[in-house]
Amino acid sequence: MSSSASPEASCQLDSRYWKITTSDGKVEGVQGPGVVGEFPIMTPGKVHEYASCTTFSTPSEYMEGFYAFHRLANKEEVFDVEIPRFHMVCPPFREPVVRTQKASSRRIDDPDDDGELFDGDGDDFGDLRGINMAALEGALCPRHI
Template sequence: MFRAITHDIEVRVTPVYREDESNPDAGRWFWAYTVEIFNGGSRAVQLLSRRWVITDANGTVQEVEGAGVVGMQPMIAVDERFEYTSGCPLPTSSGFMQGEYHMVDEAGEAFDVVIPAFALDLPNVIRILN
């Protein structure tokens, strides 16, 4: 699990490699990731949009922006959580994602919340640090 807190909003991400949706022979590796957003602030917030930066093992960067998440722009009350699961295909067997959510609080104040960088690594692969 990967975690970040911005403006009292906690974002936790748990990625899982999906072998059943991957086809390495065709150059496709697929990860599902579950995001949990907890509002620890003093005002309700609404998630309006997201921006992802996806980097594969070759260093190729793709940016994805859009309204809401999984077709929703959820309101998250104080001390409440919102959770969703989505996915990401890569042309390489590893990579990472990071980004931000654009939110607005009930007073109309807009702000960005960090989505922590998280690894998209195959299970049971020994990592070598340089």
């Protein structure tokens, strides 16, 4: 909540609703109390962050929805806060170079000893950077193969 908000604007999260749309057009609604078992209270200057996850039934999906809150000063005053649409794409499965290449044919180095390996091809991103999974017909998330 903005630090410039009035203390009377303080509120508590009651529930959430998600509309999940798969790349093949199926729609699923998910609703429930709080978020990840919490019912955060928002006061001026307070920020609440949480992490959650979902599984994919298609290579890409998008989600949108809302959070339902009530005012602390008046529990009868209930309002929704929109969650704008965001897209998620399951990355394609890729065997690690270490497992697919013979050690003698391609060397994997960690020149600065920071735990980040590179394969010597001049980038640290792999060959699949920038692929739009939604454009790959028949592509499946590795979880669903």
